[in-house]
Amino acid sequence: MTWVGATGFARRPLVVVEDHLHHVSELLDVLSEGEIRQTTVVCLDRPGPDTTRITASWLERYPGLQVAARTGGAGLDPAVFEEAHRFCKMVAGMLRPGGLLLQDIQLATLGFIPPDRWWESIYLANTVRGMFAGTQPACRFLSNKRGYEATFGRDLLDAGFDPRDVMDKSDLRGMVVPVVRSYLNRAFPLVLQIPGAPDAAVAKTEEDRREIESQLDLAVWQGEPVEIGRRLLDGKRLSFKAGSQEAVTWLELIEDRLEGGEGIPVVDVGARIAPEGAARAEITNLAARHIHGLRSRLKDGGAILTAHHAYRLAEGVRVGRVGARTNTD
Incomplete structure (x- = not known):
C-alpha cells in the first residue's frame, strides 16, 4: 500500500494509539491542521454508541484525519485485541518509515496484556519498530501515572527506550505537542x-x-x-x-x-x-x-x-x- 498520491486510507508520519476516546479528543484539539493531516488515530476504546458517534465527529471536524477503530473510521480486526503480533503488524502497516508512534502506556482493552503489568505495552512499540527493515520509526509514550520510573523504568531501558520518552498526557500543549511538532518538522521537512x-x-x-x-x-x-x-x-x-x-x-x-x-x-x-x-x-x-x-x-x-x-x-x-x-x- 503506497502513500504516494493516495486518496484513501494510507500510511502516515504520525500514528496515535489510545484506548480512551476523551484522550484522543484532547490531543486532536491541540494539534495543528497540518499535523492532523499527517495523523492516523488508532482508537482502541470499546465498541458502542459513544465510540461510533465520537469517531464520526473527529472525521467531520478534522478534515484529513484518518481513524481506525472498532466502529467508525476504518474497522479494526477483532484479532488485534487478542494477538500481540496482529496488533503490531496493524500498527506498523499504518506508520510511515521514519515516522512517529505516539502510544499510551496503558492500553487496557488489549486482552493479551496482563492487567497487573499494564506497562508491558512498551514492548509492543519495540516490536513495531523492529518491523521496519529500513528507516525505523521513533516511539514516544503518554502516561498520566506518577513515579513511572520506579514502576517500569527498567522495562523501558530493557526495551531500548529512555524514560524521557514518556510524556505527561496532562501537559499536551506544554510537553506533547512541542515534541510531536519538532519531530515531524525535522523528520519530514519536504x-x-x-x-x-x-x-x-x-x-x-x-x-x-x-x-x-x-x-x-x-x-x-x-x-x-x-x-x-x-x-x-x-x-x-x-x-x-x-x-x-x-x-x-x-x-x-x-x-x-x-x-x-x-x-x-x-x-x-x-x-x-x-x-x-x-x-x-x-x-x-x-x-x-x-x-x-x-x-x-x-x-x-x-x-x-x-x-x-x-x-x-x-x-x-x-x-x-x-x-x-x-x-x-
Whole structure:
C-alpha cells in the first residue's frame, strides 16, 4: 500500500494509539491542521454508541484525519485485541518509515496484556519498530501515572527506550505537542504535491525518494540542484543547476499540470532563451530546439505535447513536485 498520491486510507508520519476516546479528543484539539493531516488515530476504546458517534465527529471536524477503530473510521480486526503480533503488524502497516508512534502506556482493552503489568505495552512499540527493515520509526509514550520510573523504568531501558520518552498526557500543549511538532518538522521537512491528491509530507531519505519515483512518471525535486526522476527516464535521475533553462522548463511543465493549466506558450519558452531583440521566428525555433532536447531525455518523447501554440505534458503522465514544507505551528 503506497502513500504516494493516495486518496484513501494510507500510511502516515504520525500514528496515535489510545484506548480512551476523551484522550484522543484532547490531543486532536491541540494539534495543528497540518499535523492532523499527517495523523492516523488508532482508537482502541470499546465498541458502542459513544465510540461510533465520537469517531464520526473527529472525521467531520478534522478534515484529513484518518481513524481506525472498532466502529467508525476504518474497522479494526477483532484479532488485534487478542494477538500481540496482529496488533503490531496493524500498527506498523499504518506508520510511515521514519515516522512517529505516539502510544499510551496503558492500553487496557488489549486482552493479551496482563492487567497487573499494564506497562508491558512498551514492548509492543519495540516490536513495531523492529518491523521496519529500513528507516525505523521513533516511539514516544503518554502516561498520566506518577513515579513511572520506579514502576517500569527498567522495562523501558530493557526495551531500548529512555524514560524521557514518556510524556505527561496532562501537559499536551506544554510537553506533547512541542515534541510531536519538532519531530515531524525535522523528520519530514519536504512536501509532495500530486494533481488530484492531498499534499504528503516527505522525508529526506532514499527510501521516500524511491517510493515516490516508483509511483510517478516524472518527479521534480526542487532545491540545489534541481533533480528530475524517474519512470519516463528509464529509472535514471537528471540533475540541473537551479535557474538553468532546462530546470525552469521542467518546473514549468509540472507546475502547469499541477495547476490544471493549458500549457506553456511556445513564445514564452523561446523568449526566455532567445537573445534580446530576437525575431519571432528565431524565438519559436529556439523553443522547438529546446523542447526537442527535453524530449530526447525521455523514454517516450511524446510525453511532451505541442498543442495550440503551447507545450504541455500528455494526459496520463503522472507527475509530482517535492519541495520544502512550511513548518506546522
